[in-house]
Amino acid sequence: MRTAILTLAVLIGGVLALDWATAGFTALTSERARQLAVARQPVALPPAVLTTAEGKAQPLEEWLAEQDKATLVSFVYTRCNSICLALGNEFQQMQRQLIEEGLEDRVRLLSISFDPAYDTPERLSRYAERMRADPAVWQFATVRDAQELEQLLDAFGIVIVEDEFGGFEHNAAFHVVAPSNALTAIVDFTKPRRALATALGEREA
Amino acid sequence: MSRHQRLLALLVPAILLWPPLREAAEASMFRHMLVVFPALLAAGWFVAGALNARAQAAFARWNGMGLPGLLYVTVVLTIWMIPNALDLATVNWDVDVAKTASLFSAGMVLALSLRQASPVLQTFFVGNWVTMTIFVGVLFQALPTRLCNAYLVGDQVRTGIGMIVLAAAVGSVWAYGIWRRWRASAVVDDGTGVQSS
Numbered sequence: 001m002r003t004a005i006l007t008l009a010v011l012i013g014g015v016l017a018l019d020w021a022t023a024g025f026t027a028l029t030s031e032r033a034r035q036l037a038v039a040r041q042p043v044a045l046p047p048a049v050l051t052t053a054e055g056k057a058q059p060l061e062e063w064l065a066e067q068d069k070a071t072l073v074s075f076v077y078t079r080c081n082s083i084c085l086a087l088g089n090e091f092q093q094m095q096r097q098l099i100e101e102g103l104e105d106r107v108r109l110l111s112i113s114f115d116p117a118y119d120t121p122e123r124l125s126r127y128a129e130r131m132r133a134d135p136a137v138w139q140f141a142t143v144r145d146a147q148e149l150e151q152l153l154d155a156f157g158i159v160i161v162e163d164e165f166g167g168f169e170h171n172a173a174f175h176v177v178a179p180s181n182a183l184t185a186i187v188d189f190t191k192p193r194r195a196l197a198t199a200l201g202e203r204e205a
Numbered sequence: 206m207s208r209h210q211r212l213l214a215l216l217v218p219a220i221l222l223w224p225p226l227r228e229a230a231e232a233s234m235f236r237h238m239l240v241v242f243p244a245l246l247a248a249g250w251f252v253a254g255a256l257n258a259r260a261q262a263a264f265a266r267w268n269g270m271g272l273p274g275l276l277y278v279t280v281v282l283t284i285w286m287i288p289n290a291l292d293l294a295t296v297n298w299d300v301d302v303a304k305t306a307s308l309f310s311a312g313m314v315l316a317l318s319l320r321q322a323s324p325v326l327q328t329f330f331v332g333n334w335v336t337m338t339i340f341v342g343v344l345f346q347a348l349p350t351r352l353c354n355a356y357l358v359g360d361q362v363r364t365g366i367g368m369i370v371l372a373a374a375v376g377s378v379w380a381y382g383i384w385r386r387w388r389a390s391a392v393v394d395d396g397t398g399v400q401s402s
Contacts, residue, residue, distance in 0.1 A: 003269030010273045014280035021290040029352050030292035159292075159354035171354045 031171055034157040035186040043183040045155050048148040050141040051116070053124035060152070061181045063141075069108050070202040072195060073175040075158050077115035078127040083172045083189070087111075088131050090174075090192040095137045097196070104137050107199045110177075113142040114153060114160055114170070156183060176202050211255035217248035218309045222302065231295050234356035234364045239371065242285065242308055249312020256317075264317055274318030275330040281311040282334060286341050288352035295355040328383060335376040342368030 019025060027033040048060045064071060074091065076084035091109050098104050113119035119127075124140040133140065143149040153160065160170045174195035176185040184202055187195035220226060221241055231237045256264075268274045284290050285304060294304045319327060344352075345365025351358045 002267045003273060006267045006273035007276060010276045010280065014276070014283075017280060017284050021284050021287045023289065027289055028287055030289045030354050033289050157354075159296075161355065161357055163357055164359075169351070169357050171351070 030157075031173070031188075035173070035188070038157075038183055038186050042178070043155055045177070045181050045183060046148070046151040048143050048152040049145060050112070051121060051144050053121055053128050053140040055121040057144075060143075063110075064177060064179050064181050067105075067108070068179055069106055070179070070199040071108055071110050071177045072199050073110045073112060073156070073177050074172065074189075075114050075153070075156065075170060076111050077113050077168060078119050078123055079115070079167060081167075083170070087172055087174075087189055090189065091133075091138055092131060094192060094196055095134060098137055099134065103200065107196065109133075109138040111138070111140050112152075113140070114149060114158065115168070116142040116144045116149065157186070174199075178202055206251075206254070208255045211251045214248040214251035217244055218305045221245065222305055227301065231301075231355075234291075234353060234360045235367055237291065237295070238286075238364055239367045243371075245305060245308035246312035246315065249309040249314075250316040251312075252309075253313040253316035261317060265321060268314075268318055268321060270326060271318030271320075271322035272326065274314045275322060275326065278311045278315045278318070279330060279333065281307045283337065286337070292353045292355050295353075324383065324386065328379070331375070331379050335372045335379075338368050338372035342366065342372065 022028060023033040023036060026036055045060065050058050050060050050063055052058065072091075072094070074087045076087060078084075088111070091111065094107075094109060098107060113124060119142050124142065128135070128138070128140045131138075143152055156175055158170055160168050163169050172189040174187045174189060174192065175183055176187070176195070176199045178184050185198045187198055221230060221244065229236075230241050285294070285308065290300075290304075293300045295301070322330070342365040345368065346362045347365075348361075352361060356364075
């Protein structure tokens with residue numbers, strides 16, 4: 001009898017623990033759990049001052065509110081040769097599509113560098129050129145204040161790990177941010193079409 | 206080993222939660238899963254031996270055939286193989302305390318339960334763990350993406366290989382033990398129907 005009670009208790013505890021570990025049986029990775037959590041409950045972004053590729057300093061909140069557009073944000077660093085380039089290519093294609101379909105007034109793109117020590121405005125603007133970014137659609141910035149950057153990355157759920165070659169590995173995704181300074185959706189970087197559709201929907205909602 | 210020596214193993218979880226060491230130990234997925242986890246389990250195993258006979262007997266009454274105990278060990282080992290749980294443990298101190306306590310206690314419970322379980326039940330649980338660990342190890346290597354935001358993809362591949370090696374080693378040692386026991390009983394049971402022991 002005692003054994004049966006304890007077995008049942010362990011089983012119930014096990015199911016509860018599994019429920020916790022998988023965010024309610026929906027996610028095995030923290031990346032997926034993050035996407036689902038943001039979809040349920042948008043995240044208000046903490047204050048952070050952007051330093052743009054033009055060298056201008058402007059609070060992110062102000063930058064977002066300036067124009068009534070949804071913004072797709074991705075996090076990169078310019079020395080990166082892997083995932084950031086893939087994100088850059090996707091942004092390039094989105095830029096082309098936005099211009100071709102006349103949607104520039106509804107969605108814009110923002111690449112934020114998390115490596116302000118290296119990514120000065122000059123390097124960002126050179127990188128933007130290399131990416132053939134049209135400043136009317138796609139802008140580049142970084143956050144110089146270390147604490148602000150950390151809080152911003154935390155809010156976006158970006159984890160950066162230094163790799164063996166002096167670079168970084170980081171989770172990559174498209175982040176949909178509303179003009180009201182809220183992160184409303186995270187879309188996997190392998191699904192750029194869905195990211196764009198979500199951003200367009202955000203603008204309408 | 207004396208009781209006091211066994212109780213020294215209580216230091217293992219405390220040391221692993223000490224911030225500088227915690228950071229170093231958890232900086233790599235390989236160290237986290239294949240050094241920290243086994244260290245906590247082993248520490249729990251040692252401390253279990255320091256329990257007095259009365260405490261052991263009291264637990265045994267609740268732990269018939271070792272069934273709830275082995276189930277608990279399986280649950281704990283499964284939970285911390287989930288990438289989301291592992292990620293949370295590296296970020297949140299409270300989750301890490303829960304991880305440390307659960308793995309340490311799983312080591313204790315394992316020591317107290319294995320001896321109570323029949324060879325069939327033991328084999329079931331060990332076999333289940335070996336299969337699960339090999340499966341997860343293959344997954345860690347085969348997936349092109351990172352499963353944990355806290356760890357590098359190369360680290361994940363090495364961890365996957367390490368898990369397969371560990372599971373294969375535990376499985377082989379276990380199988381050898383079972384085979385020896387089976388052979389010993391086969392020798393004794395010489396077909397005359399008269400069993401001596």
